[in-house]
Amino acid sequence: MTQPATLVETVLAALMAAQRSAEGVAPPVALLWTDADCQWRPLLAALQKASPQLYVLGEYDVNHRTGPAIWLKCIVERTLPDVAPPAGMVPILYLPGVSRQDLRAGGDCPAPVQPLIELQYRGAPWHQRNGRDWTVEAFLSSEDGVGLDIALDNRTREAMMRALPVLATEPLAPLRGHRLEADDFDRLSVGDPIRDLLGWMSEPEAFQGRCAPARWETFRNICVREFGFDPDKDGPARAGDLMLNGNGKWEAVWRRFRDAPRGYPGIAELLRNAKPRDLLVDRARQPQVNEEQEAHLRYALEAAIALPHEGVCDRILALEAENKDRRGWVWADLGYSTLAHALEPLSRLAKLARSPLGGISLKGMAADYAAEGWRCDRAALDSMNHAKAPADSALIAKVVRALYAPWLDKSARKFQELATQNETEYRQLVSGVDAEPETCVVFADGLRFDVAGMLQERLEQRGLTVKLSHRIAPVPTVTATAKPIASPAHAACERGASSEDFTPILSISKQSVNASRLRDEMARQGVEILEPEETTLAAKTDKGGWTEIGHLDEMGHSLGIALVRQIEVEVEAIADRVSALLGTGWTRVRVVTDHGWLLVPGGMPKVELPAYLVATKWARC
Structure with a gap:
């Protein structure tokens, strides 16, 4: 995945990740962002501009999505449709001046915040791995955040906080790879003519409105002296022409825009209307x-x-x-x-x-x-x-x-x-899956080989050693037939007498194999059966374990081509499950599946056969 380019993008990505719930668990109704020292306030405007689901605890101001605790509860319950977040989005509640300890204090929690206490249980908190609130310093230096190398002295901390509004949309790439000290942050805070010029070109009226008269005059003088135009006399159009044609310091202006274009949304239109000097002007700028x-x-x-x-x-x-x-x-x-x-x-x-x-x-x-x-x-x-x-x-x-x-x-x-x-x-090529000591078999329905390759990539990114191999699925390649063969109980199954449901039978009882009987047979053989979300410590059993996860096959039938949007989510959930099992003592995890699938836009060619010509006809056949 692409690494976020700015601090605002990184914070939003972390907030989105904190909302993800485990397989089979309902998503949180809200994400609680506590900030006892109000350190994050300087980023609030930029964050709210980028995220329609961010709300703030404070004095009622609907234009800034801010209000008291009871108003935030209405947002969570979506009883205010005009200001509620878009469907499918979890509201993020930023709580300045409130710590996690305040919310957990119950009756001792400050009265204005008490309506939010119960959201601890229906929602999810955004915090560090150690349970503490995210401070700016912790987020900037943590590998779970930005991952910068920051000096840990008070002077650097103070400079970092002064630079926070500028750091919000500044590209992070130049800050990586070396230790950041107070002077590095101060250089961000002091005058940056190119940043100011791009900000004015993108939003001329808004930029000038934010400037005190003295600052505007300083900016104007810099433009005349360093960039060869007068903002008052020439206007943004002239700046667009100069940037398009590029020479001298305007090359540096273009490079800065090129590094972080999303921070200057109005420049695209400016360049669209700019006049190229000649036919040799870089087409990539137009x-x-x-x-x-x-x-x-x-x-x-x-x-x-x-x-x-x-x-x-x-x-x-x-x-x-x-x-x-x-x-x-x-x-x-x-x-x-x-x-x-x-x-x-x-x-x-x-x-x-x-x-x-x-x-x-x-x-x-x-x-x-x-x-x-x-x-x-x-x-x-x-x-x-x-x-x-x-x-x-x-x-x-x-x-x-x-x-x-x-x-x-x-x-x-x-x-x-x-x-x-x-x-x-x-x-002869159809083979079952055998039980192995201290190995948990994870069954993922419909984990096609190429999707298994995606899973391999995710697991290797987490530092795990992964081997990908293949098996031939039995015919017909449906779950009823193929799942028993993919289980450690495959040797106890045999071909059924009826071909109507494609289901094998148990050799001893002659009963058809369904999900319950398959689990019972594995348990009878000594395989430890784990529920989908169970993360108990691994049993030292010679027959290993069995658990199931994933809905690829089910979603493929219901979503069709839209399945492609869900595959990464499913793969991530399986990777989480594998990591959790390894973390509870299983020395090896084997992910298996029953069959693959075909997914072609417009569907596959199909010939309808009359019912009297077939023994069994499923809806998809």
């Missing part, structure tokens, strides 16, 4: 050039869909070569180059989809998929997950289908042909 190329790319993608499969692949790769540089332009950082960004995964898909899966045997074909073929599935998911605007999503979905569906069709037909001709080999 938003209208980017817009023209995005429009051309949209037209080209629409046209490519009608080409034969090989032609679509070639065209997408050609478009990637033409547009890849735009992903490095500032307009891409501002979200104005969505199709150029989408070309990155689309071009991966185009390159991979040229050749179907290889292999002259089932085993060879499975090995080819596990080695390289999964990357095609991953590229398709990445492409579908890239665009957020409906128009972009619809277009990219069509392109994905044109690239992906033929590859799937050819690969699937070849696999089916090999499976039909080699039934014995197929049965």
